[in-house]
Amino acid sequence: MAERVLMKGNEAFAEAAIRGGCRFYVGYPITPQSEIPEFMSHELPKRGGTFIQAESELGTINMSYGIGCAGGNVFISSASPGIALMQEGFSFLCSAEVPLVAMNVSRSGAGIGGIQPGQCDYNQVTRGGGNGDYHIPVFAPSTMQDAVDIIYESFEIADRYRNPVMILADGMMGQMMEPVVLPEPKTLYKDEADIANYKPWALTGSKGKANRNRIKSYHAHPAELEQYIDYLYEKYMRMEKELQRAESYHTDDAEIVFVAYGSMARIVREVLEVLRKDGIKAGMIRPISLWPFPTAPFEALNPEVTKVVISAEMSKGQMIPDIRLALKDRIPVKLFSRTGGIIPSTEEIVAFVKTLRKELK
Amino acid sequence: MKAIYQSTVGEGLTLTDTSYCPGCGHGIIHKLVMESIAELGKLGETIGVSPIGCSVVAHEYMNVEMCEAAHGRAPAVATGIKRVHPNHIVFSYQGDGDLASIGMTEIVHAAMRGEKFTTFFVNNAIYGMTGGQMAPTTLLGQKSTTSIDGRKKEISGMPIRVSELLATIDGAVYVERVAVNTPANVRKAKQAIKRALDVQQRKLGFSFVEFLSSCPTNWGLTPVNALKWVGEHMIPYYPLGIFKQPEEEK
Numbered sequence: 183m184a185e186r187v188l189m190k191g192n193e194a195f196a197e198a199a200i201r202g203g204c205r206f207y208v209g210y211p212i213t214p215q216s217e218i219p220e221f222m223s224h225e226l227p228k229r230g231g232t233f234i235q236a237e238s239e240l241g242t243i244n245m246s247y248g249i250g251c252a253g254g255n256v257f258i259s260s261a262s263p264g265i266a267l268m269q270e271g272f273s274f275l276c277s278a279e280v281p282l283v284a285m286n287v288s289r290s291g292a293g294i295g296g297i298q299p300g301q302c303d304y305n306q307v308t309r310g311g312g313n314g315d316y317h318i319p320v321f322a323p324s325t326m327q328d329a330v331d332i333i334y335e336s337f338e339i340a341d342r343y344r345n346p347v348m349i350l351a352d353g354m355m356g357q358m359m360e361p362v363v364l365p366e367p368k369t370l371y372k373d374e375a376d377i378a379n380y381k382p383w384a385l386t387g388s389k390g391k392a393n394r395n396r397i398k399s400y401h402a403h404p405a406e407l408e409q410y411i412d413y414l415y416e417k418y419m420r421m422e423k424e425l426q427r428a429e430s431y432h433t434d435d436a437e438i439v440f441v442a443y444g445s446m447a448r449i450v451r452e453v454l455e456v457l458r459k460d461g462i463k464a465g466m467i468r469p470i471s472l473w474p475f476p477t478a479p480f481e482a483l484n485p486e487v488t489k490v491v492i493s494a495e496m497s498k499g500q501m502i503p504d505i506r507l508a509l510k511d512r513i514p515v516k517l518f519s520r521t522g523g524i525i526p527s528t529e530e531i532v533a534f535v536k537t538l539r540k541e542l543k
Numbered sequence: 544m545k546a547i548y549q550s551t552v553g554e555g556l557t558l559t560d561t562s563y564c565p566g567c568g569h570g571i572i573h574k575l576v577m578e579s580i581a582e583l584g585k586l587g588e589t590i591g592v593s594p595i596g597c598s599v600v601a602h603e604y605m606n607v608e609m610c611e612a613a614h615g616r617a618p619a620v621a622t623g624i625k626r627v628h629p630n631h632i633v634f635s636y637q638g639d640g641d642l643a644s645i646g647m648t649e650i651v652h653a654a655m656r657g658e659k660f661t662t663f664f665v666n667n668a669i670y671g672m673t674g675g676q677m678a679p680t681t682l683l684g685q686k687s688t689t690s691i692d693g694r695k696k697e698i699s700g701m702p703i704r705v706s707e708l709l710a711t712i713d714g715a716v717y718v719e720r721v722a723v724n725t726p727a728n729v730r731k732a733k734q735a736i737k738r739a740l741d742v743q744q745r746k747l748g749f750s751f752v753e754f755l756s757s758c759p760t761n762w763g764l765t766p767v768n769a770l771k772w773v774g775e776h777m778i779p780y781y782p783l784g785i786f787k788q789p790e791e792e793k
Contacts, residue, residue, distance in 0.1 A: 206626065232626050236619070237652035244616035244649070248623020251610045252590065256623075274613050374628060385608040385624065387631055389587025396602045397610035 186363045192217035192356045194326050194364075195259070195285055195333055195349075200229055202334035203370035204257040204283070206249045208234045208242045210264060213297040214353035215287035218259040229367075239264040243271025250280035251397045253377035253384030255337050255370055259285040261353070262303050263294065266311060272346055273312025276414070277399040279383075281340035283333070285349045287356040290496065290523040298523020299353035301444060304500035307350055308473040315411055317418045319343075319425050320472040322350045324447040326360035328470070334365050341370070341381070343421055350472065352496065354445040354525060421474065428476035429468045432458070436465030438535060439483060439513075441505050442494040443469050445525065450494055453531045462535065472501075480508035490542060494518045494531065555581035557606050562597075566766025568665065568756025569598055571723045572732070576663055577605055579736045580632060583744075589632040590624050592617040594646075596638040597671045605636075615646020618653035621660045632743060633660040639680040640670040643705050647679075650709070657714030657748040661739045664705060664751065667758040668777060675761030679703045682776055687761070702780065706753045710786035716748030718787040722755035724773035728783070738788070747789055755781055 189197065196218045199207070207226050209219035223233045232254075236242040242258050249256040260268065265286045275282055286307060290300025307320045319339065323329035333349055340347045371380040378386040388394035401407035432454060433439055442450040447468045457464040465488075467479045483491070491513050493501050499517045506515055518534050520526040552558060555577030563569045580589050586607055593601040595614035602609035612620040617635035625633040642650050642664050650662065669687055670676040677687040677694055680702050684693040694702070706720045717739050721732035732754060739750035755777045757769035764772055 206623075208623070234622070234626065237648055240616065241619045241649060241652065244613065244619035245623040245626075247612075247616075248592070248610075248620035249627055250623070251620070252624040252627035254623070254627040270613055271616075278610070377627070385590045385610060386628065387588040387590060388606075388608050394606065394608050396608065398602070399611050399613075400599050402600070
């Protein structure tokens with residue numbers, strides 16, 4: 183039954199996963215998402231699920247590959263450097279067509295960087311750090327409710343395409359508290375014996391099947407591999423068309439259009455109000471899917487009206503190539519950026535816009 | 544008339560020619576593992592994991608449901624499978640580069656957690672698929688393409704004894720090292736597999752069988768001399784025997 187509660191972000195993410203059909207969770211402690219494995223360790227077994235604390239992020243992604251191969255619905259979570267360690271596994275799961283829902287509560291900087299919120303995983307999650315031609319849909323919620331709703335839906339998306347799905351939230355979202363409406367729990371399969379009906383491709387033992395199932399990533403023959411890559415490419419192109427999501431705010435008359443996702447989009451929403459009060463027509467496109475990058479709202483912008491687009495990021499312009507492609511370079515793109523774990527204030531973004539307008543005149 | 548031998552080809556093994564070299568131990572070990580599972584009547588309730596290495600294609604020959612794993616990660620993958628299907632027989636099948644080098648973390652932690660699957664570890668003291676490089680199990684003085692004058696202790700340390708290492712871990716309930724170099728040892732190897740599968744079926748903890756095996760191609764020996772080399776060089780350094788078994792069976 184749906185219920186309205188006040189929850190900490192990380193715990194709301196975990197609760198949404200359980201309600202969305204997660205029966206297995208694998209994790210490894212890393213800031214700022216450790217409340218997810220903590221919550222799962224005591225909550226999931228009570229709801230008939232299994233919690234495993236892995237020895238590393240390599241362990242996490244490979245155990246979850248095993249769970250996925252066996253037909254279990256699995257959720258994992260980590261933070262930026264942990265996601266980097268999992269890239270081998272993401273490439274492998276895509277090539278073997280094994281579904282998974284992964285959450286990245288991202289932090290700032292390269293290497294160890296810092297543990298404060300960041301968005302500098304944009305390239306890591308949208309391009310992927312693994313080998314080969316593969317894609318993973320990435321959804322970036324900006325409120326707790328967005329996060330709960332997309333996590334809840336992601337298990338079905340992952341199963342539909344037999345592909346991992348990633349949710350990108352930053353550390354600010356993981357640590358803040360906000361009221362959310364939790365959806366009704368769903369059951370994707372009844373029990374272990376029901377998996378073979380729900381996922382006929384999964385490894386459940388060959389007994390009673392006409393042909394045994396095998397899950398492979400290796401293809402010894404070039405022609406066979408090329409054919410397989412083409413088959414997957416066709417699937418990725420379908421995903422690219424079907425999974426684009428975005429929201430536009432006041433873009434119709436806007437001379438300035440921000441592009442922002444996640445926590446940055448929350449701040450920009452406030453910025454728009456302040457600018458509009460000051461008589462500056464500003465709008466925002468909020469990509470919800472980062473891959474596939476939503477192109478329609480950018481195609482709808484009119485260069486006669488919109489004079490500049492601002493990519494507002496807690497990273498160094500990583501989203502700009504996607505924006506330029508979506509705009510087909512019809513409108514100039516500027517960067518507003520804070521990094522290192524610093525979350526910008528509404529005032530500094532307003533000041534940035536006012537300076538920029540003077541420069542453009 | 545009583546049958547004295549029943550082939551498992553067409554039952555536990557598929558009717559396929561293997562890609563393994565003449566004299567390679569994989570053929571014998573594949574047969575022993577699959578015969579043992581077939582004799583338990585569990586082929587339809589078994590899930591295996593193949594490694595990176597020559598036996599990545601083990602699923603072509605082993606007639607059970609299987610998946611491939613990334614290099615060294617088979618014990619993590621088998622962990623996931625067993626947690627979904629706790630009543631199935633689950634095994635990982637791994638070589639020494641896969642298990643004792645890149646995958647040492649995964650095997651140690653699977654044993655530590657007492658995961659209730661079985662690992663079949665094929666130790667031929669060399670990297671086979673990549674063309675004969677030194678493995679952690681390569682013997683002192685043994686030549687490989689990355690130790691052309693023979694492995695030296697000063698540079699590469701001493702070869703690692705995996706069975707002895709895993710036997711120190713509480714969660715590892717059955718650990719045995721066998722060899723497939725003589726008919727008598729092959730028969731003993733099958734008994735080890737059956738004991739390990741029995742431990743798994745009784746859900747006592749992690750079970751592990753190490754097979755000393757031959758790689759004539761990368762050792763530069765004939766198949767016959769490779770089997771002799773196992774007996775003369777490998778067994779003295781890697782002693783055969785049971786390192787760990789359930790209390791009541793001692």
